Amino acid sequence: MVTAEEPSRRGGTPPEVDRAAASRRAVAARRARAAVKHDIAVRARRAIDVVEAAWDGDPATPEATMRVRELLLSLPNVGPTKADRIMADLGIAAAKKVGGLGVRQREKLRGWLTDRERPRRAGGNREHSRLVVLAGPTAVGKGTVSQFIRAHYPEVLLSISATTRPPRPGEVDGQHYYFVSDADFDRMIADHEFLEWATVHNAYRYGTPRPPIDRALAAGRSVLLEIDLQGARSVRAAMPEALLVFLLPPSWDELVRRLVGRGTEDPAEQARRLETAKVELQAQDEFDVKVVNNEVGRAAREVVELLEVP
Ligand code: 5GP
Numbered sequence: 556m557v558t559a560e561e562p563s564r565r566g567g568t569p570p571e572v573d574r575a576a577a578s579r580r581a582v583a584a585r586r587a588r589a590a591v592k593h594d595i596a597v598r599a600r601r602a603i604d605v606v607e608a609a610w611d612g613d614p615a616t617p618e619a620t621m622r623v624r625e626l627l628l629s630l631p632n633v634g635p636t637k638a639d640r641i642m643a644d645l646g647i648a649a650a651k652k653v654g655g656l657g658v659r660q661r662e663k664l665r666g667w668l669t670d671r672e673r674p675r676r677a678g679g680n681r682e683h684s685r686l687v688v689l690a691g692p693t694a695v696g697k698g699t700v701s702q703f704i705r706a707h708y709p710e711v712l713l714s715i716s717a718t719t720r721p722p723r724p725g726e727v728d729g730q731h732y733y734f735v736s737d738a739d740f741d742r743m744i745a746d747h748e749f750l751e752w753a754t755v756h757n758a759y760r761y762g763t764p765r766p767p768i769d770r771a772l773a774a775g776r777s778v779l780l781e782i783d784l785q786g787a788r789s790v791r792a793a794m795p796e797a798l799l800v801f802l803l804p805p806s807w808d809e810l811v812r813r814l815v816g817r818g819t820e821d822p823a824e825q826a827r828r829l830e831t832a833k834v835e836l837q838a839q840d841e842f843d844v845k846v847v848n849n850e851v852g853r854a855a856r857e858v859v860e861l862l863e864v865p
Contacts, residue, residue, distance in 0.1 A: 587617035592629035597847045598857075602630055603668040609653040610661060619654025623647050623664065630671075634840040641667065683863045684798035685772055688780045690787040691802030692832035693756075694814035696848045700802060701781035703855040711862060712771040712778045717743060720759035723819075733764070751782070751789035756828070761786070777862040784835055787842075798861055801842035805849050 594600040609618035627638040645663045705713045717733040728734050752762030771778050804810035848854040
C-alpha cells in the first residue's frame with residue numbers, strides 16, 4: 556500500500572535503505588499524530604484549532620495526515636458508534652484525512668466542531684448539566700476532588716451516600732457518608748429511597764439517596780455524585796440528562812503510586828484493586844467527558860465548569 560509517509564524513489568538508493576527510512580518516518584508520524592490526539596483528549600488543544608492548523612499550510616503535518624475518524628475519536632465524548640454516525644452525517648468517507656477534505660466537507664466539519672464548543676443550556680445538552688456524576692478507577696482521587704469541591708464550591712450540592720461500611724478514623728456520619736446497618740440499607744432499598752446502589756469491591760453496599768437530589772434539582776441547584784462505575788451506569792439509565800465524567804490518572808504508574816502510597820489497603824487488597832482499576836479504565840469511552848486528575852484544584856475546577864451553576 557502506498558502511504559503518505561512513503562518516500563519517493565530516489566535514483567540509485569538501495570530499496571531496503573529506503574524502506575527502513577520510510578518505516579522510521581512512519582513511526583515518527585504516528586507518534587506525532589498520537590500526541591495531537593492526546594492533546595485533544597485532555598483538552599490541551601481544541602479540535603477546531605487542530606483542523607484549522609491542518610488546513611493552514613503543510614499537508615504533511617500530523618494535523619493534516621490524521622484521519623477525520625481518529626480526530627473525532629479523540630474527542631472526550633465520542634466513541635466508535637458516534638464517530639461513524641457523525642462522519643455519515645457530514646458526508647465524509649471513513650478513510651478521509653483531515654488535510655484531504657474538500658471545501659464543502661471542511662465547512663461542514665468546521666461547523667460541527669464550532670457548534671459543539673458552544674455552551675448550551677437547553678434540553679439535550681451534553682456539555683453542561685445540573686446533575687454531574689464523577690466516576691473513575693479506584694485510587695484516581697475522586698474522593699479528594701469531590702472534597703475539594705465541597706470545600707471551595709458550596710453552591711454545588713455534593714450528594715452524601717449511605718454505606719454499610721464502618722467509618723474510617725476522622726469520617727463523620729452525615730458528612731462523609733450516612734453510616735447505616737445492613738438492615739437499614741435493606742429497608743432503604745425496599746422503600747425505593749435510592750437513585751442507585753451497588754456493592755463495591757465485593758465488600759460493602761453504597762447507595763445514593765434520591766430525595767435530597769430531587770429537592771436540590773427542583774430548587775435549581777447543581778448536584779454532584781461521586782460514585783463507582785456501576786453506579787454511574789445506573790444513574791445514566793435512571794436520569795439520562797445526567798452528565799457522566801470520568802476522572803483519569805495522569806498515567807498508569809501514577810495510579811499505582813497513589814494506591815500504594817495511601818497505605819489504607821494491605822498488599823493483597825492493593826493487587827486486587829489494581830486489577831479492578833485496569834477493567835474500570837476500559838469503561839472511559841462510555842463517559843461524556845474525561846478529566847485528567849493532574850492537580851486536584853484544576854481537576855475540581857474542570858468538573859465544576861461542567862455543572863450549570865446558576
Ligand atoms: P470508599 O469506601 O473508599 O469511601 O468508597 C469506595 C467506592 O465506593 C468509591 O469508588 C466510591 O466512588 C464508591 N461509592 C461511594 N458512594 C457510592 C454510592 O452511593 N453509590 C455507588 N455506586 N458507589 C459509591
